[in-house]
Amino acid sequence: MILEAASAAASRLLTAEFRAVFFKTLGLTVLALIGLWFGITSLFEAFALPPLQEMLPDLPAWAGWIGLLAAVFAGLALALGLGLLIAPVTAIIAGFFLDDVAEIVEREDYPLDPPGRALSMTTAAFVSVKFLCLVIVGNLFALLLLLIPGVNIAAFFIVNGYLLGREFFEFAAMRFRTEAEAKALRRRHAGTVFIAGLLIAAVLSVPIVNLLTPLFAAAMMVHLHKMVSAREDGVPLAMAGYQR
Numbered sequence: 001m002i003l004e005a006a007s008a009a010a011s012r013l014l015t016a017e018f019r020a021v022f023f024k025t026l027g028l029t030v031l032a033l034i035g036l037w038f039g040i041t042s043l044f045e046a047f048a049l050p051p052l053q054e055m056l057p058d059l060p061a062w063a064g065w066i067g068l069l070a071a072v073f074a075g076l077a078l079a080l081g082l083g084l085l086i087a088p089v090t091a092i093i094a095g096f097f098l099d100d101v102a103e104i105v106e107r108e109d110y111p112l113d114p115p116g117r118a119l120s121m122t123t124a125a126f127v128s129v130k131f132l133c134l135v136i137v138g139n140l141f142a143l144l145l146l147l148i149p150g151v152n153i154a155a156f157f158i159v160n161g162y163l164l165g166r167e168f169f170e171f172a173a174m175r176f177r178t179e180a181e182a183k184a185l186r187r188r189h190a191g192t193v194f195i196a197g198l199l200i201a202a203v204l205s206v207p208i209v210n211l212l213t214p215l216f217a218a219a220m221m222v223h224l225h226k227m228v229s230a231r232e233d234g235v236p237l238a239m240a241g242y243q244r
Contacts, residue, residue, distance in 0.1 A: 001227050002196050008109065009219035013212060017104045022215060025094045032089055094214035095128025096121075101218040102175055110226060116175025127171060157201050164204070164217060165197020172221040176229075189228050196224055 012018050099118040106115050119127065166186060173182035186193050200217045204210045 001231075002192060002199065002224065005196065005220050005223035005227060006199050008223045009105075009216050012105060012108075012219050013216060015104075018101070018215060018219075021094075021097050021100050021104075022212065025097055025214075026211065028093045029089050032093065092128050092132055096124050098127075098171060098214065098218045099124065099175070101215050102172060102222050105219050105222045106175075109223070113226075116172075119171075119174065127167070130167070156205070157198055160201035160204060161194055161197035163197070164200040164213075165193040165195075168200065168217040168221040169193045169196070169225065171218065172225040175222075176225075185225075185228065185232075188232075192224070192228065196220060 013022075102116060103118070106113065169186050170179070170182045173185050177185065200213060200220065203216055204213045
């Protein structure tokens with residue numbers, strides 16, 4: 001079931017509709033990071049440079065090179081920091097387009113089923129922020145275990161597998177159910193959802209590829225929700241409209 005859902009989701013990633021969502025998300029991510037770059041540099045120039053110039057007013061002319069080198073290294077450090085933010089910022093922005101992903105999967109792979117209900121903008125924003133906060137908290141916890149050999153990698157996958165599986169499955173389920181019903185369904189199939197989350201965590205752990213994590217996870221969990229629902233209802237998945 002899980003591998004079938006993952007395979008079906010992966011096969012969608014290179015389609016034109018998914019590429020459109022991905023490039024839209026990536027473009028907004030780049031714009032957000034550029035805005036963050038200019039914001040941070042402007043704040044530095046406005047609030048950090050003047051005090052430094054007042055503290056060191058009588059430096060010789062050659063010392064200007066020190067300031068230049070410091071600025072270069074600061075710029076490189078900022079660029080590296082923003083590079084590390086690409087994946088989480090992409091995840092936040094992609095959160096606003098997950099319904100687009102779900103609609104594509106439901107329309108193309110389940111044409112006989114009624115479509116799901118898109119989350120409101122407020123709910124989508126809340127889901128995105130909550131997802132980011134959970135991942136940050138979870139990874140901070142995993143970071144505390146880095147000093148324990150053999151535990152750090154396991155902690156990364158366990159924490160992210162649980163969080164990613166939970167959030168994306170409930171997202172897919174909430175398109176057809178209330179939040180309480182979605183949570184109850186996830187609890188009844190906690191093991192399946194967790195293992196699916198481990199697959200998502202594996203994608204998240206691969207640089208560059210992890211930019212696709214939100215799209216892959218949303219598509220995979222739409223399939224998994226359909227499969228779990230069909231099993232609970234005793235309806236063969238083929239009758240639910242799944243096109244192999």
